[in-house]
Amino acid sequence: MAGGGKGDIRIGVSGWTYKPWRGNFYPSGLVQKRELNFAASQFNALEINGTFYGMQTPKAFRSWGAAAPEGFVFAVKGPRYLTHMLRLTNPEPPLANFFASGPLVLGDKLGPVLWQFPASFRFDAARIEAFFKLLPQDSRAAAKLAHRHDHRLKAPADYGDGGARPIRHAMEIRHESFRDPAFIALLRRYGVALVCADTVDWPLLMDVTADFIYCRLHGSAELYRSGYSDAQLDLWARRVGNWARGRASDGNFVSGPTDDGMRRDVFVFFDNTDKLMAPRDAKALMQRTGIAWPDEPH
Incomplete structure (x- = not known):
């Protein structure tokens, strides 16, 4: 994106099907x-979690899109089967199946x-670069990749409408071995965003590695549970x-801060769901960043 001004800010929660809500x-x-x-109607973005736990179908994606x-x-x-x-x-094969x-x-x-990678997954430059x-x-x-799917699909493939839209990728790591300048350089080479993951359990790294920012707020004091104070x-x-x-x-950086004046879209998702904190905190952050949703018609 061009310099000057600011990118779009999108704030929401991770998933939406929680009985306590x-x-x-x-x-x-x-x-x-x-x-x-x-x-x-409350947030301008949401994370789809179901795709992580199992393969979905075009019908499911179509219904989600129609509801927003x-x-x-x-x-x-992305699917945990792969990660x-x-x-x-x-x-x-699983990447083709996913798309x-x-x-x-x-x-x-x-x-x-x-x-999203497990806490036991260590930095392996060759393996990660091959994936990137x-x-x-x-x-x-x-769509071209998706045509190489195998027999594991749950429904006939859908390759979209043929349009050319950018697809962005973000990587969330949970092992200290990723605190490595070589990893940051690899992310930047392929334009993959390093997820800023706020929790006491995993590395909290904020290096800017792509043309957008992806942040997940899991609860800074107790994983998935603690809420965020006003401060x-x-x-x-x-x-x-x-x-x-x-x-x-x-913040915390491996390769240093960034101050290039480049507008970047920002995605922030609250994942501190267990005590009903995520929706409240997401709404509070939207208010603080001046996001009105749905957008008023012009």
Whole structure:
């Protein structure tokens, strides 16, 4: 993106199907099939979690897309089969299956693809670079890759509408071995964003490695549980505003801060769900960063 000004800021939560949210975040009596509609009316982005746990279908993606308004974006989690089970060994077949399973039907609502790795996965430059080389950078490349799917699809493949839209990728790491300048250089070479993951359990790294920022707030004191205080939300709001304007000087870095003035889109997802903190904290951060959603018609 061009210099000056700021990029788009998108804030939401990770997933939307949580029983404790019913009657709390979700109004009493709201039927489950309307929960996504409600969540998409509160936030301008959501993470799709189901794609991490198992293969989905084009029908599922189509229904998710239809439930969200224009201008909304889904971040999609890549399958754990590839990241946790295969651990990037022979990644092309499952990667092709993933893109054939329906994410391309989201069209303009397809946001970044999140590749989340387990805490036991160590930095392996050769294995990671081989994976990065396979990652499609736009929807046409993704459709081409998807045509190489195997027999494991749960439904006929869908390759999207043939349009060429950029596809962004972000990588969340959870092992200290990634605190390595060689890893940061690899991310930058392939334009993959390093996920800023706020938790006491994993490395909190904030190096800017792509033309966008991806941040996941898991709970800074207790993983998945602790909420964010007003002071903490103020701090994150300042960081988000600076990131969108090309400045990342406050935080933990492997290769140093960034201050290039380049507008960057910013995606922030709260994952501190267990105590119902995520929706509240996400709304509070939206207010602090000046996001009104849905956008008022011009």
